[in-house]
Amino acid sequence: MRKLYFFLPKLYYSFPIQLLLNNFRRNHVLVLCWIILFAMITGNFGKYLGIPYLFLDPEYLNKVGFTSFFMMGLLTAGFSMAFHITGYIADGHRFSFIGTLPNPFKKFTINNSIIPVVFLITYVYQIIGFQINNEYSSEYGLLKNLAGLFTGYVTMTVIFSLYFRFTNKDIFKYVVCRIDEKIKQNVKVTRASAMHKLDIVRKKQVRVDYYLDGHLRAKPVEASSFYDKATILQVFDQNHFNLVVIELFIFAMVLVLGIFKDYPAFQIPAACSFMIFLTIFVMLSGAFSYWFGGWSATSGLVLFLILNHLVGEDFFSKKYEAFGLDYGVQPAEYSVKTLPLQLDSANMEADRQQVLTQLANWRKKFGAHKPKMVFLCASGGGKRASLWTLNALQTLDSLSHGKLMESSVLITGASGGLIGASYFRELKLREKQGEPIYPYSNSHRQKISSDNLNPLIFSLLANDLFVGFTKFEYAGKAYQRDRAFTFEDQLNQITEGLMDRPIVSYLQPELEGIIPMVILTPTVVNDGRKMYIASRPVSFMNAELNNMPGYLQRKLSGVDFHRFFKNQDAEDLRFLSALRMSATFPYITPNTTLPTEPPIQIMDAGISDNFGLSDAVRFLYAFREWVSENTNGVIFLSIRDSPKMGTILAKKGQTIIDDMTQPISSVYNNFENFQDITSDLLIGQAHSWMTVPIHRVDIQYQAENYVPILQNMDSIRQNSTRASLSWRLTTREKDGIVRNIQSTQNRSETNKLIELLQ
Numbered sequence: 001m002r003k004l005y006f007f008l009p010k011l012y013y014s015f016p017i018q019l020l021l022n023n024f025r026r027n028h029v030l031v032l033c034w035i036i037l038f039a040m041i042t043g044n045f046g047k048y049l050g051i052p053y054l055f056l057d058p059e060y061l062n063k064v065g066f067t068s069f070f071m072m073g074l075l076t077a078g079f080s081m082a083f084h085i086t087g088y089i090a091d092g093h094r095f096s097f098i099g100t101l102p103n104p105f106k107k108f109t110i111n112n113s114i115i116p117v118v119f120l121i122t123y124v125y126q127i128i129g130f131q132i133n134n135e136y137s138s139e140y141g142l143l144k145n146l147a148g149l150f151t152g153y154v155t156m157t158v159i160f161s162l163y164f165r166f167t168n169k170d171i172f173k174y175v176v177c178r179i180d181e182k183i184k185q186n187v188k189v190t191r192a193s194a195m196h197k198l199d200i201v202r203k204k205q206v207r208v209d210y211y212l213d214g215h216l217r218a219k220p221v222e223a224s225s226f227y228d229k230a231t232i233l234q235v236f237d238q239n240h241f242n243l244v245v246i247e248l249f250i251f252a253m254v255l256v257l258g259i260f261k262d263y264p265a266f267q268i269p270a271a272c273s274f275m276i277f278l279t280i281f282v283m284l285s286g287a288f289s290y291w292f293g294g295w296s297a298t299s300g301l302v303l304f305l306i307l308n309h310l311v312g313e314d315f316f317s318k319k320y321e322a323f324g325l326d327y328g329v330q331p332a333e334y335s336v337k338t339l340p341l342q343l344d345s346a347n348m349e350a351d352r353q354q355v356l357t358q359l360a361n362w363r364k365k366f367g368a369h370k371p372k373m374v375f376l377c378a379s380g381g382g383k384r385a386s387l388w389t390l391n392a393l394q395t396l397d398s399l400s401h402g403k404l405m406e407s408s409v410l411i412t413g414a415s416g417g418l419i420g421a422s423y424f425r426e427l428k429l430r431e432k433q434g435e436p437i438y439p440y441s442n443s444h445r446q447k448i449s450s451d452n453l454n455p456l457i458f459s460l461l462a463n464d465l466f467v468g469f470t471k472f473e474y475a476g477k478a479y480q481r482d483r484a485f486t487f488e489d490q491l492n493q494i495t496e497g498l499m500d501r502p503i504v505s506y507l508q509p510e511l512e513g514i515i516p517m518v519i520l521t522p523t524v525v526n527d528g529r530k531m532y533i534a535s536r537p538v539s540f541m542n543a544e545l546n547n548m549p550g551y552l553q554r555k556l557s558g559v560d561f562h563r564f565f566k567n568q569d570a571e572d573l574r575f576l577s578a579l580r581m582s583a584t585f586p587y588i589t590p591n592t593t594l595p596t597e598p599p600i601q602i603m604d605a606g607i608s609d610n611f612g613l614s615d616a617v618r619f620l621y622a623f624r625e626w627v628s629e630n631t632n633g634v635i636f637l638s639i640r641d642s643p644k645m646g647t648i649l650a651k652k653g654q655t656i657i658d659d660m661t662q663p664i665s666s667v668y669n670n671f672e673n674f675q676d677i678t679s680d681l682l683i684g685q686a687h688s689w690m691t692v693p694i695h696r697v698d699i700q701y702q703a704e705n706y707v708p709i710l711q712n713m714d715s716i717r718q719n720s721t722r723a724s725l726s727w728r729l730t731t732r733e734k735d736g737i738v739r740n741i742q743s744t745q746n747r748s749e750t751n752k753l754i755e756l757l758q
Contacts, residue, residue, distance in 0.1 A: 014218070015095070015111040015211035022091055022206065023115070029285045030083055033278055034115050037079075041119075041126050050726035050733075055123070056130040057730050058269035059451050065141075066148035068269050073152020075275035076123070078250075080116040081160045082279045084109045085246065086286030094206045097221050103214065105164050110212050120153070250280055254461065261459055262481065262489065270457040270728065277461050319593040320484040322581060322602075323474045324502060324572035325565060327595045332564055334526075334596035342539055342556055345546070347563060351537045354511065356626060361513035362409055363630050370632040372695075372756055374408040375620070376516065377612035380415025380604065381641035382585060383727045387449045387737050388701045389413075389420030392639045394440045395741050396699070396750060397424075403757045407635075408516040410619050412612030414605035415583040417641060419491065422518055422579060423448060426498045429515050444496075445738065452490045453728035456588055459486040475502065475572040487589050488576040503578055504571040506535040521558065521615050522581040523608050525591060525601040530558030530608055530615075533578045537562040541615070543622040557618075568595045588727065610672060611638055613679035617686055624689055633693040635756055636683060643702040644676060697753045701740055 011017060023031055039045035043052045060068035088108050098104045124146065131137040131145060213219050254276060260266040292299040321327055332338075363371075378389045397404040405428050411421050427439035460483055470481040479485065492500050510517045519541070520533040532541050539560040562570045581592045584604040591601040609615060616636060620627060627634060686694055729737070740746065 010210060013207055013209040015098075015208045015221075016114055018095075018206055018208050019087070019091075019108075019112045020114050022094065023087065023112075027087060027090060030086060030282060031115075033079075033282055034083075034119065037119060037278075038122065041123050050728060050730075052126075053130075053726075053730050054269065054271040054274070054453070054728070056127050058271050059454065059728065060267075060269050061264055062450050064145070066144050066151075069145045069148035070152040070155075071268055071272050072275075073149040073154075074156045075152075075272045075279070076120070076149075077153040077156035077160075079275050079279045079282070080113075080119075081109075081156070082246075082282045082286075083116065084112050086282055086289075087112055089286055090289050095208060096205060097208065098211070100222075103165070106161070106214060107211065110214065110216070124149070246283070250276065250283075254280075261455065261486070267455040267458055270453045273454075273457040273461045318482070318590075319599070320482060320590040321479055322577045322592050322594060323479055323485075323488070323574040324477070324569065324577060325595055326477060326569045326572075328477075329568060329595070331595045331597040331599070332568060334598065334600050339556055339559065340554070342560055342563065343542060343545060343554065344539070347537065348539045348543065348546070351560075352540045352543075352622065354536055355517070355538075355540070355623065358511045358513055358517065359409065359623065359626060359630070361511065363513075365406060365513060370630065372407055372633045372635050373627060373631045374404065374635045374637055374757075375616040376408050376411045376413075376421055376637050376639070377616055378411070378413035378417030378421040378639045379611045379641050380413065380417050380583070380606040382416045383449065383452060383729050384701070384733070384737060385416030385641040386420040386423075387445060387729065387734065388641050388740075389417045389639050390424050390448055391445055391738050392699050392741055393421060393424040394445070396637075396753060397428075398440045399750060400754050400757050404637075404753070405516070407757055408637075410616060411516050411518045412521065412615040412619075413639075414521075414610050414612060415585070417639060418518075418520065418582055418605070418612075419495075419579055420448060421639070422499065422575075423495050425515050425518065426495070429509055430498060432514055447494050447496060449729055449734050449737075450494050451728045452487070452494065453588070453726060455486050455490055456483065456727060459483045460588075474574060475569070483590055484577075484580060484592065488574070488580055491576055491579065499575050499579075501575055502571065503533065503535055503573045503575045506575070510535055519615060519619070520578050520582045521605045521609065521612075522584070522592075522602045523605060524559070525603050526598075527600075528608070529556060530605075531561055531581070531594075531602060532558045533561040533573070533581070539563060540622040541618050543618070565595070585727065609679070610675055611640065611679060613638060614675075614682055617679075617682045620686060621689070628691040631692055633695060633756070634690065635695045635697060635753070637753065638696070638698045640698060641701045642672060643700050644698060695756055697749050697756070699741070699746055699749055701737060702743065702745070 036045065040051050041055050045051065055072070057064050058068040058072050060071060084105075088105055092098065092104075092108065095108075098108055101107050127146065127149070128142065131142050137145070208221050210218050210220055288300060289296040365371075376393075379385060381388070393404070405425070411418070411425060413421060423444070424439065427437055427444060430437045431439055471478050472481050472485065473479075506515070506518070509515050517534060519538060521530040522533070523529075524531055532538050537560050541558055541560070542556050545554045545556070561573075564570075577592070580589065581602045582605040583589065584591055584602070591603055593599050593601050605612075613636060620634065683694065683696070741750075
């Protein structure tokens with residue numbers, strides 16, 4: 001006890017502990033960045049969106065291995081060094097004794113490494129658990145990944161060490177210079193004046209009794225009375241230039257990578273992009289704090305308000321365009337005066353006649369037998385929904401011997417589900433056109449499940465924030481190679497370049513009844529209406545308003561894209577752009593601005609109907625008489641990436657913050673429930689105006705029903721057995737999604753569908 005009694009004060013007044021306490025006391029921005037990183041790697045932040053997996057399973061060139069972990073090691077060490085540099089500049093003067101030591105920054109870094117070391121240990125622990133339990137890694141594979149991480153970490157640390165070794169000066173070099181200056185100036189340096197200046201310095205000093213030297217040995221702090229304050233501060237000031245050099249180097253690196261970002265080799269892992277952003281943020285915050293001192297918080301708030309105002313005035317705002325549309329002509333007027341023109345009865349009837357031609361050709365395929373008409377409705381859900389929908393359609397169409405797609409007349413939905421359904425439709429079309437494509441091949445699932453997030457995140461950092469000046473040409477018009485282009489370029493790659501065509505190119509095969517029609521319904525941010533996008537005008541989607549001819553305040557549920565943007569080359573719209581508009585993932589894929597006055601922005605179709613059922617009912621209503629006469633029933637096939645009858649959880653442990661956010665969070669958490677209730681109501685009402693039976697088949701991704709994939713889960717996956725809502729999936733997530741079609745409930749629904757199609 002006696003030894004402990006004397007040891008604890010020494011520990012408390014040691015340099016590492018005092019630096020740790022100083023960080024929590026003064027450097028709140030730095031500590032917050034570390035807290036965010038700790039929360040991410042432990043699964044306490046962004047688990048639903050799959051953010052932890054970006055760090056625990058980094059992917060580079062569609063592979064997780066030595067190279068991807070090497071990059072993570074490089075950037076993790078880079079962020080740690082930014083933490084040290086910022087802390088050294090901000091608080092080095094509070095520990096002036098460090099300026100009297102050889103290689104002062106090296107000593108500061110060693111003693112300031114408690115948080116970085118704890119983070120690295122935690123990071124390695126989480127990687128080991130995740131790779132073993134989720135990625136089926138062998139011992140050799142795991143060791144190779146960890147070797148990549150440590151090699152990258154050590155490499156970056158050595159680079160910084162060499163740089164500071166040759167650029168930083170210690171106190172002794174400055175003393176020589178200052179003595180020469182004193183002699184030349186014939187100024188007498190007395191012990192009394194040195195002691196007086198030392199007393200002034202000590203009034204603002206943090207007490208430190210021991211520090212760790214370069215060999216990690218505890219050393220007592222010696223008196224620094226020989227050196228005056230100006231000399232010591234000069235040692236610290238020398239590192240400000242180093243900070244500027246490093247920041248410029250990082251900016252230059254980001255700019256260079258941004259210029260070549262469309263090449264896969266330059267598309268670093270998404271977590272690396274985040275680490276670069278965090279490093280830049282930390283170093284800028286440190287520089288900002290140094291420039292403005294005690295006014296840094298106030299100055300930062302004022303600067304943010306000014307920047308926010310300028311962005312609001314369109315000084316820095318960026319518009320993401322739909323490729324194929326002409327933004328150089330007079331924009332279309334989007335107002336309460338022009339929208340009612342969508343209800344022109346002649347146009348609506350002309351659009352109906354085109355679809356009736358398609359339906360007649362579809363009907364001829366079945367001869368005298370009246371077939372079932374299938375509406376394919378695919379829900380949104382990022383990469384998870386894309387893979388799930390494609391896998392479900394491959395399985396269902398194969399088991400029905402092709403009858404599913406032959407019986408389908410319409411595909412609706414949102415986001416990733418619509419991408420997967422459109423991709424499968426394209427595969428079936430190419431097969432029917434005689435191309436050597438096998439629609440049920442596993443290679444297509446592998447393609448569509450490959451990573452999209454790395455190039456998107458890096459484009460957000462390198463292109464949207466710093467570059468954004470390169471352009472490309474489509475349909476004879478020039479557009480920027482921005483994040484929207486990056487998303488479509490990746491979408492084009494994972495769908496084998498098969499859907500890179502104008503949307504109007506699907507008109508003929510749809511009219512001939514070869515493939516089902518696709519109607520995309522992204523949401524207009526300005527007023528909440530849908531934008532109906534198809535291969536031809538579909539103004540009949542507002543057909544129910546014809547029942548109110550005398551009512552002048554009829555409000556359209558949606559706007560027909562082709563007729564509204566006729567003068568802006570609507571027919572040239574790239575189909576990939578239409579899919580992108582319908583799959584706007586918050587903060588990742590940007591909103592699209594259309595050429596209107598005032599400009600309107602487009603968001604994900606899932607905002608209004610994530611399952612596409614309401615759009616299918618609208619279509620059915622417009623052709624209810626024909627369907628009743630020419631079919632023996634309708635099937636709504638809903639391919640959901642979420643269970644319809646989810647578990648109802650009790651609200652336990654409500655915190656004050658939970659109570660404050662409950663009104664908003666309850667709406668968000670029950671968003672799909674609201675849409676399900678509305679869809680059930682609409683389909684229920686359809687029974688009153690349809691004379692043929694209406695059937696429902698729900699194929700659901702519900703991971704908890706498939707027991708084998710839940711075994712040996714780590715702590716992150718045990719709390720979230722479903723695949724993450726992201727544009728990137730882990731190996732286990734892909735495997736779980738594909739095998740989930742074999743769940744008991746899905747097998748039952750599959751048998752029901754096949755029986756209905758007989």
